[in-house]
Amino acid sequence: MQYKLRDSLVSQDKVSYAKDDDAHAPASGIDCSAGSNPFLMPDAAKKAILQTSIQQVNLYPHYSGLKQAVCRHFAPFADLTGGNLLLTAGSIEGISLTNIAFLRDGARVLGICPQFSDYMSNAKLLGYDYQAVPLRADDGYSFDKQAVLKALDESFSLVYIDNPNNPTGQILPLGDLREIALAAREKGVCVIIDEAYGDFMPDENSALTLLRELDNVIVLRTFSKGWGLAGLRAGYLAASPDIVAAIGKLSHPYVISEPARLICEAALRDELFLPGCRQSIAARKTALQKALGGRLHLARTADTVPICLLIHEDAGCDLQALLAREGVITVSGGDFLSLSTNSVRLRLPDPNQFDALMEILTRVDRG
Numbered sequence: 001m002q003y004k005l006r007d008s009l010v011s012q013d014k015v016s017y018a019k020d021d022d023a024h025a026p027a028s029g030i031d032c033s034a035g036s037n038p039f040l041m042p043d044a045a046k047k048a049i050l051q052t053s054i055q056q057v058n059l060y061p062h063y064s065g066l067k068q069a070v071c072r073h074f075a076p077f078a079d080l081t082g083g084n085l086l087l088t089a090g091s092i093e094g095i096s097l098t099n100i101a102f103l104r105d106g107a108r109v110l111g112i113c114p115q116f117s118d119y120m121s122n123a124k125l126l127g128y129d130y131q132a133v134p135l136r137a138d139d140g141y142s143f144d145k146q147a148v149l150k151a152l153d154e155s156f157s158l159v160y161i162d163n164p165n166n167p168t169g170q171i172l173p174l175g176d177l178r179e180i181a182l183a184a185r186e187k188g189v190c191v192i193i194d195e196a197y198g199d200f201m202p203d204e205n206s207a208l209t210l211l212r213e214l215d216n217v218i219v220l221r222t223f224s225k226g227w228g229l230a231g232l233r234a235g236y237l238a239a240s241p242d243i244v245a246a247i248g249k250l251s252h253p254y255v256i257s258e259p260a261r262l263i264c265e266a267a268l269r270d271e272l273f274l275p276g277c278r279q280s281i282a283a284r285k286t287a288l289q290k291a292l293g294g295r296l297h298l299a300r301t302a303d304t305v306p307i308c309l310l311i312h313e314d315a316g317c318d319l320q321a322l323l324a325r326e327g328v329i330t331v332s333g334g335d336f337l338s339l340s341t342n343s344v345r346l347r348l349p350d351p352n353q354f355d356a357l358m359e360i361l362t363r364v365d366r367g
Contacts, residue, residue, distance in 0.1 A: 008127040015121040015335065029327035030353045030360075032346045034230070035166070035197070038306055039277045039351070041228035042270035045263050052259040061258035069265040070221075070236060078208040083241035086248050087234075087256050091196045091222035094237040095119050098192055098218055099126050101247045102157045109158040110151055114141065114309070114336040116166045116194060123160075131156075134338050140300035141168050141309065145176040152180070154187045162194040164201055167336055167345035169305035171201045178210055185216045190243070192218045199226020199274050200281070200305040208238055215240040226274055227267045232260040278304040284354055291358060294365040299343075309333070310361075311343040319344045326360045 066087065071080040088094040099109075099122055109123050113132035123130045133151050135141040143165065152159065159180065163172040181191045193207035198221060210217045222235035234256045237247065256264075267273070282303035289298055292310075299309035311333075312319045318341045320332040333343030349357055 006125075006127065008125055012125055014125060015117050015337075029324075029329055030349045030357050031329050032349050032357065033329045033331050035225055035307065035347060036230045037226055037228035037277060038348050039228065039280065042267045042273040044270050045227065045229060045267040048263040048266035049259075052263075056258040056262070059258065060254050061256060061261060062253075063258055063261045066234075066256070066261040066265050067236075069268045073268045074203060074206070074208055077204050077206065079212055080208065080238065081241075084211060084238050084244060086237040086239075086244050086251060087261075088220075088237055088251070089233040089255055090224055090230075090235040091194060091220040092118060092235075093233075093255070094218075094220040094235060095122055095192075095194070097247050097250050098158070098220075098237065099123055099128065100250055102190065103127065104157070107157045108155050109160055110148070110156045111160045112143070112148065112165075113338040114165075114167055114333075115160070116162050116196070117336050119160050119162070119194065120337060128157075132337060140298075141165075141170075142300045143170060143172045143176065145179065148180055149183055152183055152187065152189065154189070156184075156187075156189050159184055159189060159191045160194065161191070162196065163205075163207070164195075164197040164302060164305045164307075166197060167307060167331070167333070167339075168299045168309045169197070169301040169307040170299075171205060171302040171305065174205045174207065174209065177207055178214070181207075181210060181214050181217050185214060190216045190218055192220065194220045196220065196222050197225050197305055197307065200278060201302065211238060211240065215242070218243060223264045223267065226277065227264070229260075229264060229267065232256075232263060234260045234264050280351070281306050281348060284348055284351070288348075288358065288361070291362055292365050295367050296361065296365040306348045308346055309339075309343055310346045312364075313342075315340065315342050317342045322364065323360070326364070328357060328360055 067082045067085045103126055108129040111132045113134050120130055133147045184191050207219045219238040224230035285303045295313050297311055301308040320330050323330055330344035330346050332341055333339035334341040
């Protein structure tokens with residue numbers, strides 16, 4: 001019997017490199033696939049984990065201090081209040097809630113490609129007409145503000161841009177995003193800036209600073225990447241109070257557990273952790289870029305962001321499979337719109353494995 005499922009769900013496959021079963025857990029080797037922080041998490045978060053109590057797990061979560069902690073953390077750059085924030089189960093729930101909130105017959109969303117494939121998949125499965133501005137391979141997949149502005153018109157409900165970009169790891173200039181958001185506001189369009197990797201760029205480049213002047217900007221953040229707390233499934237959505245109130249009707253008050261709220265708040269108190277991570281990542285990523293240039297090259301990327309797009313010059317190469325044979329686990333470029341299997345998204349590994357990774361990539365680079 002055929003039941004009344006949404007046609008877009010029945011007729012399409014979900015595109016995602018994220019898997020939740022043991023068959024896709026990283027095998028032994030050098031794991032460069034996961035998006036979490038290779039430097040783990042702040043010591044304050046580790047301590048808070050050990051202090052988790054039975055009562056915190058037994059009762060429903062009511063602690064509201066995490067929102068205030070986020071506001072304090074960004075206080076030098078953004079005038080956030082609790083009314084600007086909605087707690088979410090990672091930034092990926094923020095994607096789902098926002099897409100549902102803006103869904104209507106014939107709804108369209110404008111993105112770029114490549115970008116986070118789960119956003120595209122979620123939008124299309126809900127029934128959105130998803131259109132993506134292709135970034136040019138011959139320009140290292142650099143972000144093209146003018147191309148986005150040219151494609152933007154009143155027919156779109158949303159624009160989705162991830163910053164830093166996943167999979168390239170490039171940081172997009174805040175001025176470019178502000179210009180796009182201003183143009184979108186004139187057309188009655190809201191702009192989602194997904195900052196899942198935002199903790200790897202300076203706080204002043206966050207689109208959270210745009211909330212002071214623009215009521216059509218929605219920022220997604222997570223504690224999974226920079227803070228190294230992916231297993232907690234904790235994040236938040238930031239926008240104008242009116243948009244937060246509307247999207248919040250789709251959520252519920254217990255979205256993040258009590259222990260997770262306290263652990264994330266503890267992490268935010270460490271002011272030295274993220275700058276130290278960015279410095280260490282930059283040193284290793286600079287070394288990686290200098291070592292390659294034969295058969296392998298990187299798309300445009302930022303030194304402080306731990307992910308990058310690695311491309312093999314042979315268009316017929318399955319780079320993920322090639323690296324897997326060498327014991328390096330990556331995400332295939334085939335999981336991203338406009339990319340092919342001759343590329344992979346590579347995240348810097350545990351620092352103790354970096355030299356081994358460099359040896360392997362240098363060997364592959366030289367053919």
